[in-house]
Amino acid sequence: MSFQDSLKHLLGDEKFRIVVEKISTQELDSNMLSNAVDGDEKNAFLINTGQVGHVRPINALEAQVLNYQLTRYPLLSHPTEFHGFIAYHNHLKKYRVYFGASDQPWPPHPDILLNQLDKDLAVGWKLVYHLHNHYEPVTNDYLGILAPSLADAEYFRMLSEKYDLENALITNGIHTVVIDSGDFDQFDSH
Ligand SMILES: [Zn+2]
Numbered sequence: 001m002s003f004q005d006s007l008k009h010l011l012g013d014e015k016f017r018i019v020v021e022k023i024s025t026q027e028l029d030s031n032m033l034s035n036a037v038d039g040d041e042k043n044a045f046l047i048n049t050g051q052v053g054h055v056r057p058i059n060a061l062e063a064q065v066l067n068y069q070l071t072r073y074p075l076l077s078h079p080t081e082f083h084g085f086i087a088y089h090n091h092l093k094k095y096r097v098y099f100g101a102s103d104q105p106w107p108p109h110p111d112i113l114l115n116q117l118d119k120d121l122a123v124g125w126k127l128v129y130h131l132h133n134h135y136e137p138v139t140n141d142y143l144g145i146l147a148p149s150l151a152d153a154e155y156f157r158m159l160s161e162k163y164d165l166e167n168a169l170i171t172n173g174i175h176t177v178v179i180d181s182g183d184f185d186q187f188d189s190h
Pocket of ligand 1: 152
């Protein structure tokens with residue numbers, strides 16, 4: 001059973017539809033932004049009012065990376081966050097995925113991945129995406145928000161400055177938000 005089917009089964013069809021719509025919308029009134037009570041809410045409103053980023057269904061590569069982690073620890077019963085770095089080589093026309101995750105809610109420090117990335121960037125690879133997943137507890141209907149936390153925003157900026165990251169991706173298993181590095185400064189960070 002896929003993550004999407006499992007979630008539908010847990011929430012029921014109607015609630016599933018409402019929750020997915022609420023999390024993925026980019027049509028909230030832009031006035032909501034001035035009502036944000038903190039940086040996390042501001043970051044979410046930037047996406048949900050459509051000011052920043054593009055929300056679309058999860059794609060095949062993202063689903064493959066997420067499913068790799070979910071075969072180890074199912075997201076709905078043992079939630080974990082993974083990191084993925086996706087590099088592309090123009091001449092080889094190949095993608096390379098660097099993946100880090102554990103049995104813990106937070107991903108491990110990506111030092112090993114970044115060391116390898118450093119070497120690869122020096123020989124023609126380009127860091128096109130950073131991908132990670134968000135989830136929520138059962139009390140909040142499981143589905144993760146499609147916006148960067150304060151820590152995420154800070155991390156994206158570092159990746160842009162040091163590794164020339166082009167886009168950040170955050171997925172909740174149903175939708176993914178794509179954020180261009182030129183928009184990273186709009187988000188609140190630590
Ligand atoms: Zn995050």
